[in-house]
Amino acid sequence: MSFERIKEKLNILADAAKYDVSCSSSGSKRTNTDNKLGDSSGMGICHSYTEDGRCVSLLKILMTNYCIFDCAYCVTRKSNDIKRAAFKIQEVVDLTINFYRRNYIEGLFLSSGIFKSPDYTMERLIAVAKKLRTEENFNGYIHLKSIPGASDELMWEAGLYADRLSVNIEVPTISGLKLLAPEKKHDDFTRPMLKVKNEIVRHKEEKKVIKSTPKYAPAGQSTQMIIGATGESDKDIMYSATHYYKNYNMKRVYYSGYVPVADDSRLPPIGSQVPMLRENRLYQTDWLLRFYGFGVGEILNKEHPNLDIDVDPKLSWALRNLHLFPVDINMADKAMLARVPGIGMKSVHKIVNARRFRKLNWNHLKNIGIALNRAKYFILCDSSHWEHRDWEAAKIKGRILQNSTGKFRKEYSSQLSLFN
CATH class of the missing domain: 3.20.20.70 (Aldolase class I)
Structure with missing residues (x-):
C-alpha cells in the first residue's frame, strides 16, 4: 500500500x-x-x-x-x-x-x-x-x-x-x-x-x-x-x-x-x-450531580425543563431558592457551602480549614479565591461592613451579568471548558 x-x-x-x-x-x-x-x-x-x-x-x-x-x-x-x-x-x-x-x-x-x-x-x-x-x-x-x-x-x-x-x-x-x-x-x-x-x-x-x-x-x-x-x-x-x-x-x-x-x-x-454554550451548561450540571451533591430534580424538573443559558446551573438554582440564603460562611456545613454560587469544592475545603483558627471576613474570602462577584449575594461573614442586598432574583441576576467584566468573562469561559 x-x-x-x-x-x-x-x-x-x-x-x-x-x-x-x-x-x-x-x-x-x-x-x-x-x-x-x-x-x-x-x-x-x-x-x-x-x-x-x-x-x-x-x-x-x-x-x-x-x-x-x-x-x-x-x-x-x-x-x-x-x-x-x-x-x-x-x-x-x-x-x-x-x-x-x-x-x-x-x-x-x-x-x-x-x-x-x-x-x-x-x-x-x-x-x-x-x-x-x-x-x-x-x-x-x-x-x-x-x-x-x-x-x-x-x-x-x-x-x-x-x-x-x-x-x-x-x-x-x-x-x-x-x-x-x-x-x-x-x-x-x-x-x-x-x-x-x-x-x-x-x-x-x-x-x-x-x-x-x-x-x-x-x-x-x-x-x-x-x-x-x-x-x-x-x-x-x-x-x-x-x-x-x-x-x-x-x-x-x-x-x-x-x-x-x-x-x-x-x-x-x-x-x-x-450552541456550544448548551453543551457547557450540560457538562456543568453533570459536574454538580457528581461532585457537588445536587440531585437532578433540584436543577431540572417540570417547572424548569431546560437550563438557563445566561447563567451557570448552580447560580440558576440559587436564584430559585433564595429562601435558603444568605449562608453564614463561618457556620455552614460543607454541603451548603458547596451550593453557594462562586464557591468551588477546593474553596469549600479551604474555608472549612481556615475557620478553625478564626472567623473569616471579606478579605479572607477574597484571598481564598472565591468568586465574590457572585457569592456576595448569598453569604454572610465576619464583617462590620453591611451592604444593602436586594434579594429579588431577577435583580441579582441582572447585577451579576452586568458586573461580568471582560476579564471575568475570559476566566469564566476557561472554567466552562473544564467541564468537557
Missing part, C-alpha cells in the same frame, strides 16, 4: 471520527516495565486540550466509515454519498506505533462504522489492540469504541486489551432512537454496557484474591449523547445521563451538540448547529 493511499485513508477516517467527543483517558494506569513501549500515567495521558476541552493527544480514527446502518444523524450512514475507506488491522497498528515514536500522540482512540456485522467489526477493533499489546509491547493508552450489538464474549476480550471501553447511546431517549435509527434496538447499546460493568466488578473482586488476575478496562467505560438532533429537553438528557451513571457505573457521559449533516425532515435544518 502506497504512502499516498495511507495518507488518504487517514484524512478520511480521522475526519469522520471528529464527531465523537468521548475520548478522555483519565483513570488508567499502566506502568512501563521491561522496556516496553509507552506509559499511561495515573492522571491519564491526555495532556493537550482544545479550547472547548476536547482531548487532542490521541490518534483518533475510525477503522472504516462503511456502515450497514442508515441512522439519520450519522455522517457515515449508508445512504450518505461520501468518500469511503477502510484500514487494514496492521495499518492501524503501524500508524499508532509510528505516530507514537514521533511523539505526535500518546495513545489510540479507535472507533468504526459497522460493516458486515457488529461482531465482525468488533473482532477487528480487538485485533488492533491485541497486536499493539502482545506484538508491539505497546503500553500506552487504548480506548476502543464498543460496537452496539457485539457479543458478550467479544466485550470480555476487548476489556483485556483496552484501557477504556465505550458504547455511544447516541440519542438520549428510546423514542428518539426509534425515530432516527429504527434499525437499531436500545438493548444493542445497554447489553454491552452491562457486560462491561459486570466484568469490571468481577475482575476487581478476583484481583483481591488472585494477584495475577489481568486488568480489565482499568479506565472504566463511558458513553456519548447527541444533543439537539431530536426534541429532548435538558431534563430528559440529564435524567438519562443519571440513569447510566447509576445503573452502568459510567466514568463519564459526554454531551455532543448535533452538527447538521443531512437534509432530513426528522432533523434540525442545515445551519442550525447546537
Whole structure:
C-alpha cells in the first residue's frame, strides 16, 4: 500500500471520527516495565486540550466509515454519498506505533462504522489492540469504541486489551432512537454496557484474591449523547445521563451538540448547529450531580425543563431558592457551602480549614479565591461592613451579568471548558 493511499485513508477516517467527543483517558494506569513501549500515567495521558476541552493527544480514527446502518444523524450512514475507506488491522497498528515514536500522540482512540456485522467489526477493533499489546509491547493508552450489538464474549476480550471501553447511546431517549435509527434496538447499546460493568466488578473482586488476575478496562467505560438532533429537553438528557451513571457505573457521559449533516425532515435544518454554550451548561450540571451533591430534580424538573443559558446551573438554582440564603460562611456545613454560587469544592475545603483558627471576613474570602462577584449575594461573614442586598432574583441576576467584566468573562469561559 502506497504512502499516498495511507495518507488518504487517514484524512478520511480521522475526519469522520471528529464527531465523537468521548475520548478522555483519565483513570488508567499502566506502568512501563521491561522496556516496553509507552506509559499511561495515573492522571491519564491526555495532556493537550482544545479550547472547548476536547482531548487532542490521541490518534483518533475510525477503522472504516462503511456502515450497514442508515441512522439519520450519522455522517457515515449508508445512504450518505461520501468518500469511503477502510484500514487494514496492521495499518492501524503501524500508524499508532509510528505516530507514537514521533511523539505526535500518546495513545489510540479507535472507533468504526459497522460493516458486515457488529461482531465482525468488533473482532477487528480487538485485533488492533491485541497486536499493539502482545506484538508491539505497546503500553500506552487504548480506548476502543464498543460496537452496539457485539457479543458478550467479544466485550470480555476487548476489556483485556483496552484501557477504556465505550458504547455511544447516541440519542438520549428510546423514542428518539426509534425515530432516527429504527434499525437499531436500545438493548444493542445497554447489553454491552452491562457486560462491561459486570466484568469490571468481577475482575476487581478476583484481583483481591488472585494477584495475577489481568486488568480489565482499568479506565472504566463511558458513553456519548447527541444533543439537539431530536426534541429532548435538558431534563430528559440529564435524567438519562443519571440513569447510566447509576445503573452502568459510567466514568463519564459526554454531551455532543448535533452538527447538521443531512437534509432530513426528522432533523434540525442545515445551519442550525447546537450552541456550544448548551453543551457547557450540560457538562456543568453533570459536574454538580457528581461532585457537588445536587440531585437532578433540584436543577431540572417540570417547572424548569431546560437550563438557563445566561447563567451557570448552580447560580440558576440559587436564584430559585433564595429562601435558603444568605449562608453564614463561618457556620455552614460543607454541603451548603458547596451550593453557594462562586464557591468551588477546593474553596469549600479551604474555608472549612481556615475557620478553625478564626472567623473569616471579606478579605479572607477574597484571598481564598472565591468568586465574590457572585457569592456576595448569598453569604454572610465576619464583617462590620453591611451592604444593602436586594434579594429579588431577577435583580441579582441582572447585577451579576452586568458586573461580568471582560476579564471575568475570559476566566469564566476557561472554567466552562473544564467541564468537557
